[in-house]
Amino acid sequence: MANSPEVVAQKYTAKDFTSDQDVRWCPGCGDYSILAQVQRTFPEIIQTNKEKIVWVSGIGCSSRFPYYMNTYGFHGIHGRASIIATGVKVANPDLSVWVATGDGDLLSIGGNHFIHACRKNIDIKVLLFNNRIYGLTKGQYSPTSEKGKVTKTTPFGSVDYPFNPLSLALGSDATFVARSIDRNPKHMQEMIKRVGQHKGFALLEIFQNCNIFNDGAFELLTEKDTKEDHVLVLEHGKPMVFGKNQDKGIKLDGAHPIVVDISNGKYSKDDLWVHDEFSDAPVHAMILAHLDDRVDLPSPIGVFRQYFKETYDEGIRTQINKIIEKKGKGDLEKILFGANTWEVS
Amino acid sequence: MANSPEVVAQKYTAKDFTSDQDVRWCPGCGDYSILAQVQRTFPEIIQTNKEKIVWVSGIGCSSRFPYYMNTYGFHGIHGRASIIATGVKVANPDLSVWVATGDGDLLSIGGNHFIHACRKNIDIKVLLFNNRIYGLTKGQYSPTSEKGKVTKTTPFGSVDYPFNPLSLALGSDATFVARSIDRNPKHMQEMIKRVGQHKGFALLEIFQNCNIFNDGAFELLTEKDTKEDHVLVLEHGKPMVFGKNQDKGIKLDGAHPIVVDISNGKYSKDDLWVHDEFSDAPVHAMILAHLDDRVDLPSPIGVFRQYFKETYDEGIRTQINKIIEKKGKGDLEKILFGANTWEVS
Amino acid sequence: MSEIKDKDFRVLTSVTVRFAGDSGDGMQLTGSQFSDTTAFIGNDLNTLPDYPAEIRAPAGTIYGVSGFQLAFGSDDVNTPGDLPDVLVAMNPAALKKNMKELKRGGVLIVNSDAFDQKNLKLANYDSNPLADDSLSGYELHQVPISSLTANALEGLPLSPKEVSRCKNFFALGLMYWLYDRPLKNTEDWIKDKFSTKQEYVDANTKALQAGYNFGEITEIFTTRYKVEAAKLPKGIYRNISGNEATALGFLAASVKSGLPLFLGSYPITPASEILQYLSTYKSFGVKTVQAEDEIAGVCAAIGAAFAGHLAITNTSGPGLALKTEGIGLAVMTELPLVIIDVQRGGPSTGLPTKTEQADLLQSIYGRNGEAPVCVIAARTPRDCFYMAIEASRIALKYMTPVILLTDGYLANGSEPWRIPHVNELPDISVKFRTDPEKFYPYLRDNNLARPWAIPGTPGLEHRIGGLEKADVYGTVNYDPDNHDKMVKLRTEKVKKIVNDIPDLEIDGDDHGDLLVLGWGSTYGSIKDAVNKARKSGLRLSHAHLRYLNPMPKNTGQVLKNFKTILIPEINLGQLAHLIRSEFLIPVEQLNLVRGLPLKVNDILEKINSLLGGGNGK
Amino acid sequence: MSEIKDKDFRVLTSVTVRFAGDSGDGMQLTGSQFSDTTAFIGNDLNTLPDYPAEIRAPAGTIYGVSGFQLAFGSDDVNTPGDLPDVLVAMNPAALKKNMKELKRGGVLIVNSDAFDQKNLKLANYDSNPLADDSLSGYELHQVPISSLTANALEGLPLSPKEVSRCKNFFALGLMYWLYDRPLKNTEDWIKDKFSTKQEYVDANTKALQAGYNFGEITEIFTTRYKVEAAKLPKGIYRNISGNEATALGFLAASVKSGLPLFLGSYPITPASEILQYLSTYKSFGVKTVQAEDEIAGVCAAIGAAFAGHLAITNTSGPGLALKTEGIGLAVMTELPLVIIDVQRGGPSTGLPTKTEQADLLQSIYGRNGEAPVCVIAARTPRDCFYMAIEASRIALKYMTPVILLTDGYLANGSEPWRIPHVNELPDISVKFRTDPEKFYPYLRDNNLARPWAIPGTPGLEHRIGGLEKADVYGTVNYDPDNHDKMVKLRTEKVKKIVNDIPDLEIDGDDHGDLLVLGWGSTYGSIKDAVNKARKSGLRLSHAHLRYLNPMPKNTGQVLKNFKTILIPEINLGQLAHLIRSEFLIPVEQLNLVRGLPLKVNDILEKINSLLGGGNGK
Ligand SMILES: Cc1ncc(C[n+]2csc(CCOP(=O)(O)OP(=O)(O)O)c2C)c(N)n1
Ligand SMILES: Cc1ncc(C[n+]2csc(CCOP(=O)(O)OP(=O)(O)O)c2C)c(N)n1
Ligand code: SF4
Ligand code: SF4
Ligand SMILES: [Mg+2]
Ligand SMILES: [Mg+2]
Secondary structure (H helix, E strand, C coil): CCCCHHHHCCCCCHHHHECCCCCCCCCCCCHHHHHHHHHHHHHHHCCCCHHHEEEEECCCCHHHHHHHECCEEEECCCCCHHHHHHHHHHHCCCCEEEEEEEHHHHHCCCHHHHHHHHHHCCCEEEEEEECCCECCCCCECCCCCCCCCCECCECCCCCCCCCCHHHHHHHCCCCEEEEEECCCHHHHHHHHHHHHHCCCCEEEEEECCCCCCCCCCCHHHHCHHHHHHHEEECCCCCECEECCCCCEEEEEECCEEEEEECCCCCCCHHHCCECCCCCCCCHHHHHHHHHHHCCCCCEEEEEEEECCCCCHHHHHHHHHHHHHHHHCCCCHHHHHHHCCEEEEC | CCCCHHHHCCCCCHHHHECCCCCCCCCCCCHHHHHHHHHHHHHHHCCCCHHHEEEEECCCCHHHHHHHECCEEEECCCCCHHHHHHHHHHHCCCCEEEEEEEHHHHHCCCHHHHHHHHHHCCCCEEEEEECCCECCCCCECCCCCCCCCCECCECCCCCCCCCCHHHHHHHCCCCEEEEEECCCHHHHHHHHHHHHHCCCCEEEEEECCCCCCCCCCCHHHHCHHHHHHHEEECCCCCECEECCCCCEEEEEECCEEEEEECCCCCCCHHHCCECCCCCCCCHHHHHHHHHHHCCCCCEEEEEEEECCCCCHHHHHHHHHHHHHHHHCCCCHHHHHHHCCEEEEC | CHHHHHHHEEEECEEEEEEEEEHHHCHHHHHHHHHHHHHHCCCEEEEEEECCCCCCCCCCCCCCEEEEEEEEECCCCCCCCCCCCEEEECCHHHHHHHHHHCCCCCEEEEEHHHCCHHHHHHCCCCCCCCCCCCCCCCEEEEECHHHHHHHHHCCCCCCHHHHHCCHHHHHHHHHHHHCCCCCHHHHHHHHHHCCCCHHHHHHHHHHHHHHHHHHHHCCCCCCEEEECCCCCCCEEEEEEEHHHHHHHHHHHHHHHHCCCEEEEECCCCCCHHHHHHHCCCHHHCCEEEECCCHHHHHHHHHHHHHCCCEEEEEECHHHHHHHHHHHHHHHHHCCCEEEEEEECECCCCEECCCCCCCCHHHHHHCCCCCCCCEEEECCCCCHHHHHHHHHHHHHHHHCCEEEEEEEHHHHHCEEEEECCCHHHCCCCCCCCCCCCCCCCCECCCCCCCCCCCCCCCCCCCCEEECECECCECCCECCCHHHHHHHHHHHHHHHHHHHHHCCCCCEECCCCEEEEEEEEHHHHHHHHHHHHHHHHCCCCCEEEEECEEECCCCCHHHHHHCEEEEEEEECCCCHHHHHHHHHHCCCCEEEECCCCCCCCHHHHHHHHHHHHCCCCCC | CHHHHHHCEEEECEEEEEEEEEHHHCHHHHHHHHHHHHHHCCCEEEEEEECCCCCCCCCCCCCCEEEEEEEEECCCCCCCCCCCCEEEECCHHHHHHHHHHCCCCCEEEEEHHHCCHHHHHHCCCCCCCCCCCCCCCCEEEEECHHHHHHHHHCCCCCCHHHHHCCHHHHHHHHHHHHCCCCCHHHHHHHHHHCCCCHHHHHHHHHHHHHHHHHHHHCCCCCCEEEECCCCCCCEEEEEEEHHHHHHHHHHHHHHHHCCCEEEEECCCCCCHHHHHHHCCCHHHCCEEEECCCHHHHHHHHHHHHHCCCEEEEEECHHHHHHHHHHHHHHHHHCCCEEEEEEECECCCCEECCCCCCCCHHHHHHCCCCCCCCEEEECCCCCHHHHHHHHHHHHHHHHCCEEEEEEEHHHHHCEEEEECCCHHHCCCCCCCCCCCCCCCCCECCCCCCCCCCCCCCCCCCCCEEECECECCECCCECCCHHHHHHHHHHHHHHHHHHHHHCCCCCEECCCCEEEEEEEEHHHHHHHHHHHHHHHHCCCCCEEEEECEEECCCCCHHHHHHCEEEEEEEECCCCHHHHHHHHHHCCCCEEEECCCCCCCCHHHHHHHHHHHHCCCCCC
């Protein structure tokens, strides 16, 4: 892959991002695909100074990711990836900070750091490996497991409702929210590049198959015969069309999405809801995120929302620079002797 | 107040809910009003068995609340109110479990327990005393403080964006989301009753003035001459009208809210957006929650959204009962000797 | 010819076997099947599963090797054995990783089919160890297990992949033959495990039998081994692991206390199984909450304790660290709460699947302020059952948090257990406070325990929390003298538990040159080491602490009567630290922090070095 | 007449004054103004603010009383004093709460206007103490402070409420007159504090002067007091609190190390001020992150340390509990990190605004696994400055977490500080690893420290984390012997710090009957008690530990030379526990856990009881 046409021109090749550690995921695990797409796209995203890249993770199968990237890496503790990454980024805003995390790591124990990173708009790029299960601990249900799921810790079925990670991110005002699937390499590469280009907090949820403990969780979205009818590929400015032979579309009445048939002449593409990645309020994206709640609607992949506002790390840096401009660099002697002092002679 | 007409008929009076501890909030604190409204409405909400009420809190000025209610009470540790309450409720679903918490307690350190309680739909009633400041620790900024706020820990102004607590709750699929204001007792009483009647997780955000460290934070919404133009009182099934002489309204184009003048004949009430507390997706409420983002739009108070689904505590209880019905009550002797055993004689 | 074979039966009193192969080869299953059958025919035994932190590391790699060791015998067996007498290696990586441990002259059974270039390379073998003479000095048996299994299953409607999955049963069958164990248990297990997939039942059964017959008909094994049944006390037995015993212990405590059980938990290796077992006991009204994190787990349990449940929370080291603040709240509110810490290799994430004893001091001292809790520890897998009940009893009687320490070895290891009858178990029923007359939330009884008045009880409405409490009244109180008094009362309450726990027992003389003092899972290793030392003519004693805070009344007395105290621990000397501080006596230490149970031999060597020429008579 | 008065000047060598009033009465301000002026005219002094956990408890209530005590003198002053010589009580509640502490025969100044029925009732006085004779035996001065203030401010454009807010300045002025201090400092302070509100400047200044003049003209005070300047070493001084000194210390460490300072923090009493001070030093490039909680605070700091900053995190007990797991990560990744714990009353939420020393054992042992960190403690407010620098130096040099312990008393208390010049401070500059040649993340230097290679450095890309590390290479490693080695290396590294810290100093003979051993904020009380004991003819010595883990090399040697060791602590004996375990010697303890500094007298009594008839010669 390293010398596939489009990257030949780059300074780096996929190899440059491959560490000397053997990859230890289960054969067939969706994580392999994510690693491959990242290593393929990075030469394009990272034109120079790969030493400025830092991968941070928590704990989980997915969180082993940094070991396999030949960049700076920090394998943190469970749930703390996004806040450790925050420390790295605030300390040195010139670094490009990426987070690899799982549905348990980010949304269960790590939920608070996640929503605060969204709100503060910390410029870190979060790849959520969502396999809807706890992999590393051998198959307990996770906050994204569907209600009623039978797992090692829910032998009679879980009784709680899953998070919609994108809805949570949107509710927390994340500036970039997108989704892709492990089995769709091209699309994932697209999304990784978009993440790489975003300035601000970015969440990319990736549906990832855990073939050991939750095999087939995303079958409908990945199997040849079903995927077209169940996946809605979002493209900015385009009407929302899907279906085996592109015969279905999403129409909006008020804030309420419905599926219409555009093959029988009753409706045409012009009647369909047109995707707007940049809509000012999170509402548009929110409607999309909640398509998942209903079986009659497809699951969208692509960029749900992107907007821009000052990042936390920039805010801190700018504030400091402004103050130094105004008052000049601090003088310790002045501070020490500044308060009301007296002399004993 | 105890013998005001409407409660005379009740079994309990406000006095019955008043503990023997003197209230220790600062004179003028908005918390007094919240305590008063709760003690006034409880005789109506709690018809019998006040011993089944439990108030749980974290740490903060607001979290002293349970000491002043003559019910069972648990003053927890910082941020953990909603999860301690979860334990109480799951252990005994017959109890009526209430949480008193602050913007720091619930949304900063307690954020994760909060969003998980929303998601799991735990049947606890959360009163958020939002004064947009850390009161008890003497005035540091909180996750609901506006960007740029100057506080003890942000002498040059904060650089991060605040949470919209309702947006966060909606993004986490909370089943009841409402808001009121300390200075509007009647409305708060209404809301507290609604909370009391809801089965499932309920969040009531109350704008509360901290006259010591963040005085006037909600002035626009409470002062005579400004409040009508800045507060939108939501009522189910009614068009959204506001303004000094009820001359303004909210109109929706697509998912985009705008303010229109209904005094000059161009628009009438019929053109306005009609509030629907029970809309199936969180989108409708989400639009309302984000009115706050724009200065040109009023802040809604009232019930943003209410819907129903199985609560976590009921789910657990039902599952257990079903199993016992099917298999009968567990027999320890059977379990101990059940596995493949052998005899040594 | 069977009678010829009969001649060649060698009778052994104990054997240590290790199965090793890919994570995917099903070694854990093979091991546990061999254990169950072995237990079933009456041997005493002790097991040590040893699997990698990765779920299924790539096939053929060394770090992907999964192992299962067990020792079994006709005398009592207290450890999984130091070095195996027999090693079953399913591929080169398994051989490479385990060979150095095999006893000189030991039996080595390898799946010769797996020794191809690819696998040899993955295991970093430059030359094939089966070809060169690097294995001389061992009793090497090359068995083409893969192909023999394939042959045996010919004609069955299975994919090659499925066929190869059966090879562990072939190996198991062969070992059954070699050690003369019946196939029936495993055959039955296969039947109900794959009840829905007949072809799997056939395949695995065939493979099992083929392995057995291979031993029977080929001549490559000149001897077979017999290990007579152990002389265990009368009773009904089952084979049990520490985690299952822990879960059953709390279930029993729930039944005997009459309180519903509430577990607030978050999965973590090696503690998750306790949550998993308890979540199956719904018909006992057990409520298990898989919370968002460990803090939530302990706080939910505290809420449930307030509401009147038998509330517990289980975890491992990193999780215990997170529960620190919550446990402090339980100390201040004086609610009954049991925290189970299944210790693993640390610090930080450390070695998640390995065992260690390094959370003792964290358990006793790891909280802000003076926050005393009771700390006890189980010493064998089956002891976990009794200590779980004991932890519950103390927590309920003294209205206090209790930390129960086990570890990865106890959790996953197993041994035969003489099952007690429910009526043999202690009654630990509790009485809630219901009388409003003279009710004060912090008015203490003779044990210094405060009353337990639960929400729903009319007239007892009261408030508790994490701020300092007024003596008797339990209201918030900032008075200096009250604080001093309460700090001392809380500590005294935990100290008082000493009157309610058994004395420290001594195995051996109550005085002498050397006492080996241990706690927790080192029990078996120390016991064996001490017995071996005695056989070699030395005189020494063994005492094992199950109560760490407080320690039994007679502890100081016991120690005083020995010239030397040796404390072996899988940490850097945490019990040693406590003993030194408590009794001001010097102690000898043996500290090996290898993520593994202490080897009997390491302890024995230390004993010998301490008793020098021997002190026999 | 002033000359008449001059006759009545009594010269004192030291005085203890306590101001007490409503939380709303501005007693903290009054106290600190009096302190600053007193420091300014050259007295040595030591202060103890004592405010309620509530922000503004309802006026007139006892729990709403806020107090400020200070001792000042012409000799050196090491404590805020045991019992006040002078009590200023602004209302009945203040009198009720503090009266029992006033020295027999002490001076009592009350605001008589405040003694109305309502306030007397709120303070649970059945009869007016000013009317009955309950205050005989004290030098009582009834001053109608409220009305006098009102009169003084007549004509100013102020509301009654605003007027009454000025009465504390009247009281302050009166005290200035009584102890012969100048008004100027406070006048200046008022000017720039209210620069925007001229009417406030006028009002407060008038009130201040009115108080002073009241003393001057009325006859009710027959004597005034003079306290000569103390003989302090030459230099420029300022009055400083422990929290400000801590903040300045880390600022200095940042400057001297050349590393930008990063603070990951979450507000908590009494530690918040450190965050507040540091957030004002932006012009030094200081980055302060107010995180979502304490876990986030420490984890953000760890990220910043990885990125090459001088990373610190500050908190109090409950927060330290939450940081436990994070600190373990810093231990495993061997990154420099300083954790500041401003200890407060525990357990749990405990007594948030009170002082205590009960986090020592948590600091040393409160982590899962063997997770050694360096622990040091400041002993006076100004010592916080130097220990902050020392903590940074050790963390950076040894690539290790360091816990710096202070407490609520040090944090809020203040004393004069001879300000050092920047060039007098130790240089603690560090070198990052930049050379890719032979770079191994866990290859250690002579101090066993690993190299610090920060992101952004070409060619040094590497990965670290919480799983056990391979020696030298730092890759993930599960090998048993490697783990044993790394566990021991990490411990060894922290032990090695002993070669880099000063010996334990002894105040007094290096041998004898009694050594009083202390640590942290008890320094002043012990020092005074020891000196008083000496004055009474006893012979004894004092040593004070600033390094708790490791302890100074000569500690054992020092202890060995004394018949008796007395360890006074504001806990149940945590240092005593360490000393017993480390050195196997018995120790005498004095443990008062009252949320307050130890009283000199309590220590003195203990000393006397130990030295019985005296050991003078
Ligand atoms: C403090 C702490 N709690 C729990 C664990 C155990 N643990 C490790 S990974 C994990 C969850 C893994 O699930 P996920 O984050 O979805 O990652 P995946 O393995 O599925 O990729 C848990 C509970 C831990 N290592 N540390
Ligand atoms: C673990 C822990 N961290 C920090 C604190 C200190 N603390 C107490 S209350 C509080 C925040 C209070 O703000 P909020 O929740 O908004 O309540 P308010 O006082 O404003 O009503 C903080 C940081 C604590 N008590 N415990
Ligand atoms: S357990 Fe699941 S997620 Fe983990 S490596 Fe294996 S397949 Fe992947
Ligand atoms: S500090 Fe603010 S929130 Fe707290 S009691 Fe006072 S006014 Fe109320
Ligand atoms: Mg997962
Ligand atoms: Mg607040």
